[in-house]
Amino acid sequence: MSTTIDGLGTADLVVIATKAFDVERAAHDARPLVGSGTIVQSIQNGLGSADRVAGVLGPERLSVGVVGGFGALLPEPGVAHHNGMELVRFGSYGTLPAAEVARGAEVWSTSGFDVRLFEDIDRMVWEKFIMNVTFSGPASLTGLTIGQILDDPDAWPVARACALEAIAVAQARGVALEVGDPLEHIRHLGGAIGNARPSMLIDVQHRRRCEIDAINGAVVTAAAGTGVPTPVNAAVSSLVRAMERTYL
Template identity: 65%
Template sequence: MARVAVVGAGAMGSVYAGLMADAGHEVHAITLWADHVAAMRANGLRVEGASGDRTVRLQAATTTDGIGPCDLVIIACKAADVVDAARSAKALVGESTVVQTIQNGLGSADRVAEVLGAERLSVGVVGGFGASLTAPGHVHHNGMEMVRFGAYGGLSGDAVERGASVWRSAGFAVQVFDDIERMVWEKLIMNVAFSASTCLTGMTIGEVLAHPEAWHVARRCTEEAVAVAQARGISLQVGDPVEHVRELGGKIPNARPSMLLDHLAGRRSEIDVINGAIPRQAATVGLAAPVNDTVTALVKAREVGFAA
């Protein structure tokens, strides 16, 4: 069994931690949310939803102090926090540690690599979970569709597989990719569809799909992202990208993406690295992305006065 640290045990990170602990791994869940830590220490972590319903025991803490080197370190925080998370993870990294960084959008892996080194880093993409924290010590997820990993820099294929094997042992279906740009953009076209559209309307993914005007906006966000990917020479191997997004979204109709959950909690979202990344990338290949640019501006306008 592996020694695993999940740095950023929010909704998604808690699902990872709980299922890995249930599989028998030694898991350390690290989150700044003290109430969540207290609940996990007192009563264990309850994980319910698509994977079933279980309560597991694991190690929970607000810092990485005293944990020591792990076999696998998963950085699962929001994009805005990856540098601080990577710095805190230094104490968890030994000579053979595999580091996996899993964030929405573009750019986080570059920032983690600067702190922890490209040679030990695996980039992860997950989707179709629809995870939310129901209460301290209690996480729910609507699905578990997509778990993908690829080497960021000099990490060997064996090391990527070693990290992926921990996930497989915990019931996750994992694919390993050689082309991490393709891997990241295949997830990004889903993120841009439903992140801003649900955030601005308050709808679930299923409600966006069923509402003609909301789906029109979501679809155009995806179409702009696909055009940028194609212009950059990124081969998206998902068939018709819009139908791919519609199909994946249809599998988790009750899900509320993290951007909507952030706004409901009065927190700033990851809009800059998701929808906001598309106009920036478009400009590098002579394109425009007016719908993504507009929804980004609207989301940021709503965030005035929100906590960081």
């Protein structure tokens, strides 16, 4: 285990697992690890991170991942605590060949994770994104868990409106969500982790910068040019940013 990349040479797989606002710096820092056979994997929640990694390291070696059911944190260097090693989904950002994506997947699967490969990374990213949009902003403003939001007569209509805006933007952008009724899907998945606090709420509670721009704020950005109105995500993200400014 090493906490620096000094002397490591190039790697088979480089996983960029920072928060969305740190990916550019991390991609720059990871440059010495990336050789002609390296697979880079960007695994942030929300939208836009892989594009920023591609801007630094190029699109050729890049894959995009979505992780679920981890509830993971780093208590100390080299020690990862997790509440589950559920699923790592990933696919090529664009030009990384399928065989290379499979080689990257093997690094995860031989380490004990379930892996599922996707050809349609927009679908993969947005199927998780609509879940984050529903719960992250509203939980960060209220302090409620996912289950409490689902049950609350005031919070759920706001969370539901965040979800419906994101679903409408996905449709307008031609993203093929394959989850049945998306709102039912969100309610079902949310209900299964009712006691969980979204990671954005945890960041807010620790007075840390949060990923609002990549999540609820990204619905507003992604809606540009589609004609889909996104007033609820705009209001939720403005309030989270204002709250963040009180302690950052």
